[in-house]
Amino acid sequence: MxxxxxxxxxxxxxxxxxxxxxxxxxxxxxxxxxxxxxxxxxxxxxxxxxxxxxxxxxxxxxxxxxxxxxxxxxxxxxxxxxxxxxxxxxxxxxxxxxxxxxxxxxxxxxxxxxxxxxxxxxxVCEKPLLYCRAAELGLAVPLTYAFASVEEAERGEMHFPVVLKPNMGGGDSTLARAKVVRADDRATFLAAFEVAAREIGAENVVVQQLIPGGGKAQFSYAALWNNGEPVAEFTARRLRQYPVEFGYTSTFVQVVEQPEAIAASRRLLSSVSHHGLVEIEFKHDVRDGALKLLDVNPRPWSWFGLAGAAGLDLGAMLWATANGVDTGVGTAQIGTAWMYLARDLVSAVQLMARGELSPRDYVGSFRAVKAWATFVPNDPLPSVLDLPLTAWRVLTRRVLKERTGA
CATH class of the missing domain: 3.40.50.20 (Rossmann fold)
Incomplete structure (x- = not known):
């Protein structure tokens, strides 16, 4: 239905x-x-x-x-x-x-x-089901390990590094707040897995081999669907993210052409007759050349403002579709970028320290930015309050809870 x-x-x-x-x-x-x-x-x-x-x-x-x-x-x-x-x-x-x-x-x-x-x-929301559906459709996914208990995890054979994720987004568990936890060895993995299993159940912890590479290897499909058919769609590249290895959040995203991501996304979304907004994340694995499915977000995503800035306003199209108005056909302008300035600066400094980004290239990336995470000239208050709000959330949701064991 x-x-x-x-x-x-x-x-x-x-x-x-x-x-x-x-x-x-x-x-x-x-x-x-x-x-x-x-x-x-x-x-x-x-x-x-x-x-x-x-x-x-x-x-x-x-x-x-x-x-x-x-x-x-x-x-x-x-x-x-x-x-x-x-x-x-x-x-x-x-x-x-x-x-x-x-x-x-x-x-x-x-x-x-x-x-x-x-x-x-x-x-598409529950990762174990998502990866099963992807396998049925012939879509590549990261190597995933399934453990029903801490005891199974202790005995499991794995190739490190691995990442741990909750089976679905949302919630207030330690793993949900972190979104992704990296483990480079068995001791680190077991410590993280035990905490996650205690809070949300072992069966709800997804363990995957980490795909090497940072944001440059990560692509997204962004779209509006109506009754199992795409209304409008485009692809983007997460050039920078925070943290730099696997992003808690995107910090610099740019519209690119990625036909493989479009084809895979269409196959997946058609299989569930999708209806509404959606963003699908992929990562290119240099080890085998495959574009691997990571996650599906059927809601407005952090860099949603990029769509309108690139000339393909998915929010306006959603409104038109809800009113039975034909949205027409449009395309997103290649090269248009979105930036979350405060966190992108942190990411850029880390990449510069690792020799993966030059100051000149970083400054040059601002020329493509047409949308910001919070700032617009006629609505400045969210951008003024975003940084202190983020600091407060980190303090109350992570630091204090970790110290108190909550």
Whole structure:
């Protein structure tokens, strides 16, 4: 079953606005783009307040969050109390995607939703299922190890270095906060695996051989799909990221041509009849020449603002599609870049110290930047507050919890 963008009984055909659940930099970029078109944007979040500082967000509401037992009921009540019935509901974070997709029938009775039902979407959101589907479709993935317990992990044969990831994004576990943990030897691996297994269960820990290379080897497919077909799509290269080996976040992303990523993404998304926004991450493995599938994000991603800057505004196209308007055919301008300045500077300094980036090339990369993670001239507050907010989140979510053992 797919959530069709059709008007609800008793409502006008036009969508009355957009409700975005959670998210950070991607949500901010989406909200700005929609507001410029005159679309009312409502933010509902229990996490970072960053998008809510934008003057382009007309209303803000807090809620118990996507993991609350009554999450969908809260959204239904919100629509009834604040006139949001018929609005386009967009999940901005991983946990929000799962909640909305699982509650699709109930939420679609009030909101318009562009996501497949969880029975379909879980095949790209849950990494073990994702890699099974990729194997069925003949898509390359990193060498992955499956351990059902700490004891199995202790006995397992592996080729180091490896990385540990949660089976899905979202959550507040140590591994979820880190996103990726690297282990160069068995002792480091077992220590990280034991913590992760205790917090989220061994079966929910994905262990993979690390593909060598930094951001230059990593590519993304970005698109809007409607009822199992691509509406608009382009590919980009993560030239720099933080940390430099495997990115917690992108810091410098540039539009490039990558037909292999497009072909693989189409095959994967068609298999689940995808519906909505999506970003798919790949990494080129120099050892065998294969482009290997890493992750799928069916939500606005951190560098979402690059799409509009490159001339292929996926947010505007989503809005048009929800209103039954033909979006036409467009292409993203090759070479257009997006930068997260504060973190990119840290990444660049590290790469310079390793001899992998010259100061001249770093300065030259600014010429391609047409979109920034937080800064736009007519909406400066998010960029002013982003750095102290990031520092506070690192302190409260990582440093203090590690010290207290929370």
């Amino acid at each position: 797919l959530a069709e963008p059709l008007p609800n009984p008793g409502l006008d055909a036009a969508v009355p606005g957009v409700v975005i659940l959670g998210g950070a930099h991607g949500t901010l970029a989406l909200a700005r783009g929609l507001a410029v078109m005159g679309v009312p944007v409502t933010l509902v979040s229990n996490d970072t307040p960053l998008p809510g500082w934008s003057r382009h967000v007309s209303r803000k509401f807090s809620w118990p969050g996507p993991d609350a037992p009554d999450a969908s009921s809260h959204l239904l009540d919100l629509a009834a109390k604040h006139g949001l019935a018929g609005a386009l509901l967009i999940a901005g974070g991983d946990a929000e995607v799962q909640m909305v997709s699982r509650s699709l029938d109930a939420l679609s009775a009030v909101y318009r939703v562009f996501l497949p039902a969880w029975e379909q979407l879980q095949w």
